[in-house]
Amino acid sequence: MAITATDKCSYTVQAVATAMDMLEAITDAPSPPTVQSLALKFGLSRSKTFRLLATLESKGLVEREDFSGSYRLGLHAVELAQKFLKSVALLEYGRPVMEKLARQHDEAVYMAVAKGDEVIFLDMVDSAQPVKAVPIVGKHFPFFTNASGKIIKAQELRELAGKPFKSRGRKKNNIPDMELLQSELNAIRTRGFAVDIGGLGDGIISVAVAVKDYAGKVIGALTLLGPSFRMAASRLEEEIIPSMLEGAELLSMKFGYARI
Numbered sequence: 001m002a003i004t005a006t007d008k009c010s011y012t013v014q015a016v017a018t019a020m021d022m023l024e025a026i027t028d029a030p031s032p033p034t035v036q037s038l039a040l041k042f043g044l045s046r047s048k049t050f051r052l053l054a055t056l057e058s059k060g061l062v063e064r065e066d067f068s069g070s071y072r073l074g075l076h077a078v079e080l081a082q083k084f085l086k087s088v089a090l091l092e093y094g095r096p097v098m099e100k101l102a103r104q105h106d107e108a109v110y111m112a113v114a115k116g117d118e119v120i121f122l123d124m125v126d127s128a129q130p131v132k133a134v135p136i137v138g139k140h141f142p143f144f145t146n147a148s149g150k151i152i153k154a155q156e157l158r159e160l161a162g163k164p165f166k167s168r169g170r171k172k173n174n175i176p177d178m179e180l181l182q183s184e185l186n187a188i189r190t191r192g193f194a195v196d197i198g199g200l201g202d203g204i205i206s207v208a209v210a211v212k213d214y215a216g217k218v219i220g221a222l223t224l225l226g227p228s229f230r231m232a233a234s235r236l237e238e239e240i241i242p243s244m245l246e247g248a249e250l251l252s253m254k255f256g257y258a259r260i
Contacts, residue, residue, distance in 0.1 A: 015052065018042060018044070018052060019052045019055060019056055021042065022038055022042065022049075022052055022053070022056070023056060023061055023062065023073075023077070025038065025041060025042075026038075026062055026071050026072065026073060027073055027077075031070075032065060032068070032070035032071055032072045033070060033071060034068070034069055034070045034071070035049050035050050035053065035069065035071075038053070038071075053071055056074070057071075057074065059074075059076060060074045060075055060076030060077070061073075061074045061076055061077045062074045062077070063075070090111060090113070090122075090211065090219055090220050091111060091122060091123050093251055093254045093255075094111045094123070094211070094220070094222070094251055095123070095125070097222065097247045097248075097250060097251050098110075098111060098123070098124075098125040098222070099125050100247065101125075101222075101224060101243060101244065101247055102125040102126070102127055104243060105127075105224065105226075105239065105240055105243070106127045106128060106129055107127045107129070107224050107225065107226040107230070107240075108124055108125070108126050108127050108132060108133060108135075108224070108225045108226070109124065109125045109222070109223065109224050109225075110122075110123065110124045110136070110137070110148070110222075110223040110224075110225065111123045111124075111220055111221070111222060111223070112148035112149075112152075112208070112220060112221045112223050113152075113219070113220045113221070114143065114149065114152045114153070114156070114218075115140070117142060117143055118140045118141060118142055118143060118149070119140070119141055119142075119143050119146060119148045119149035119152065119221070120138070120139070120140050121136045121137050121138065121139055121141075121148070121223075122137070122138075122220075123137065124136075124137050127226075129226075129230070131227055132226075132227070133200065133201055133204050133225050133226070133227065134201065136200065141199070141200065144181055145196075145199040145200070146196050146199040146200050146206055146208075147193075147194035147195055147196035147199070147206040147207055147208035147221075147223060148194075148206065148208040148221040148223045149221075150184065150185060150188055150194040150196065150208070151188060151193065151194040151208040151209060151210050151218075151221050152210065152218050152220075152221050153185055154185040154186070154188040154189040154194065154210075155189060155210050155212075155218040156218055192209065192210075192245060193207065193208065193209045193241055193244065193245060194207070194208045194209075195207050195236065195241075196208075197228065200225065203227050203228045203229075204225060204226070204227060204228070205225070205226060205227070205228050205231040205236075206223055206224065206225045207223065207224045207231075207236060207240055207241060207244055208221045208222065208223040208224075208244075209221065209222050209241075209244045209245050209247070209248040210222075210248060210252075211248050211251050211252050211255070212252045212255065212257040213252070213255040213256060213257055214255060214256025214257055214258075216257065219255065222244060222247055222248045222251065224240060224244060
C-alpha cells in the first residue's frame with residue numbers, strides 16, 4: 001500500500017517534530033537563543049520548551065550556557081553531521097575505485113560501514129557475470145559473519161575478550177567463541193585484509209580491506225564478493241587482494257590518511 005504525504009503527516013509525533021524544528025532554530029540563530037525566545041518563536045509554554053530542550057541536551061544535541069541560560073548546538077550534533085558528511089564523501093570518492101575494481105575483476109564490489117556490532121552495505125558496483133550473489137545493498141549483518149565487519153573490527157578493537165555484543169535479536173548460540181574471534185581479528189589486523197567464506201551466503205567468498213581517515217580511524221570497508229568457484233586461492237592472492245589493498249590505500253589518501 002502506498003503512503004501519501006498526508007499519511008506521513010498523520011504519523012508524525014508532534015513533540016519530536018517540534019524538537020527537531022527547535023534544533024534547526026538554534027543552529028540558524030544569529031546568537032544563542034534562550035528558553036523564553038524559543039517559547040515565543042514556537043508558541044509554547046516555558047515549561048514545555050524547557051522540557052524539549054532538556055531532552056535535546058541529554059542527548060548532547062544542544063548545550064546550555066550556565067551564565068546566560070542560552071542554548072547552542074551540542075557536540076553530538078556536530079559529530080553526527082561529521083559522520084554524515086564523511087559517509088557521503090566515502091560514497092562519492094569510493095565510487096570510482098569500486099568501478100575500477102569491478103571492471104578489473106568482473107565481480108561485485110561493495111562499500112560497507114559499521115554500526116555498532118553490525119555492518120551495513122551502502123553501495124555496490126555489480127559485475128557482468130551471469131552467476132552472481134544476491135545484492136545486499138542496505139542490508140545489515142553481524143560483523144563477525146563477514147569479511148567487511150571483521151576488517152573493520154580488527155582495526156577498531158584491541159581487546160574483545162569479556163566485551164558483550166548487542167543482541168539485536170540474535171540467538172546467543174550464534175555468537176562466536178570470543179577467544180577464537182580475537183585470534184582471527186589479530187591475524188586480520190596483521191595482514192591488512194579479511195577473507196570470509198559463506199558468511200554472506202552459501203558458496204559466497206568475500207574479501208575486504210579497510211578505508212581509513214587522516215587519524216587512521218577506519219571509516220569503511222571496500223569489499224569484493226564472488227562465488228567460490230571463481231575465487232580460487234591463487235586468484236585471491238595474486239590478483240584480487242593486491243588490487244584491493246591498493247584501491248583502499250588510494251581511497252584512504254583522499255581522507256588524509258598517510259601510512260607511516
